Amino acid sequence: MIDYLVLTEIFIGLSFILGSWTVILGWFYENKKILRWKSEGMKIVVGFFTSIILNVVSIIIWPVNWEYAVAINVFGLVVLLISLIYAIKLTTQMTRLESFAITPTRRKAPIIAVGDDMVIQKTGVPCIDKLISGDIRRAPIVIFGVQGTHPWRLAQHFAYEGLINGEAVIYLTTSKPPEQILEQFKWICNKNNDDFEKFKQDFAIIDCFTPFAGFGKFKSAEEMSREGMICKCADLRDLNDIYKAIDTIREMFEGKKIRMIYDNFSSLAEFSDSELLYQLLLHQIAFEERSGYISLYIVRKDEDLEMLQYLVPNIIKLDLIENKRVIEILKFSTNFKPGVFAINELDDVLMRVSKPKLGREISAEFDHIYEERKKDAEEKK
Template structure:
């Protein structure tokens, strides 16, 4: 069905996307630290869990134990058996225990791609979150090497028919924005004596979308994108 969409887990963003994301494609969420990128990634992951899907979440920066603790407080079902969290962080108190995951998933983008393919042989995942992909860009020896690896990654994800959300802290991205199917940007700006959070969709292949910049909030229930005129 051509018009079939899947939810991001954030109602206001789904409305901006005219119903949600097109499944089986790769999307980029970019923004500075503290803008709520991981929160959006977790909303996307949990929307899959609620829909009865198997979800793979790979963390390359924030220790998995912190992610489970923080998001369980927000009411996210992070201990659901359909949700697989792989901690591939390079530095942690438990580094010895997760070193194997770091070597498999975080050494470079090629290793990550191969390891995801291996995970698919064990369990079929329909959604994948990589948080953040920028860690692997920094690890690349050359820009050309990273470009080749990223193109191969996108092709493999298409073959697996996974819907992928990549999180990036590099605000000026190049090859990622060119090759992915959609780009969502989060910004945090000063307005008078307050900080304002703004979201915009920069790219969304295969569909029309809301081009307006919308305010969003991070609350004790997660992310809320204020889509309506009533502030909802």
């Protein structure tokens, strides 16, 4: 005998599922452009659809075997619950993203004139500038370096070049305390017979290392600020906190061109949600290029390089061959000399240690351009 009360409850549950499923499908349709979250959305849709099928089956077999019907119905409700959990998780991600990742594209960017203001003559990094010719578009540069290649030294050259040209520098550190960053930068200044003090008001540090390592072991952002430095603290595990710190310092440097350094990006990626980080990068890079900023990302892991390689026009690889540092430009927005080159302790090019895989024609063509550039420079001297 059919228990009509139970059957009514099943129909009520089925109606609830159908209504919820319709809402989810509508939401997913409106947000289908978020391709990075397509897999999450599909899990939700498939889960709701499966729960409907299970409940329909339970209704059909109820007159035959009510025990199986109840079991199937319970299983359908479990699937529904799992789908709801995925929906809540995805909604939370979107809410967090709206608070910072969309903000840069809506914020009014500084007015930058086209032409010369959108390019730089050199990066300031000896081993990079020796291998390129032509103006460099203000766009992100990625330096991929394995352990022992010291990519941070290239970042210091990059920062110093910006400061001597009147630009501001924002140095985001995830792997070293701010005091060590300062010591390294002072070394670059001393090497060039310069004094760091005159650059202090244009050099800012975002400290993502100390909060994670533990306060008390190193100087805090407050202590650095009392010493006259521009220093903000941000939690490495919170992208929203990091973005707010970047945005605050940007406002302090309003009207100035900015060089931004991420040392290192891999630590940031390790503690961040990959979908959120990817969306944030899209907006950050678009905002930087529109605003005339130029940024440098230090990357340690292959998977992080894969994330960035389609977003940036400039990628440089540092490696070790027989314990000697070498550099190779994988792609660049201007002409560059292909191949693998040894670099010395001053981060300058020594010689080419292997030819490019693309063949001799490209190499010969650039050799001609490079020699002409070198000859012109010597004549000017």
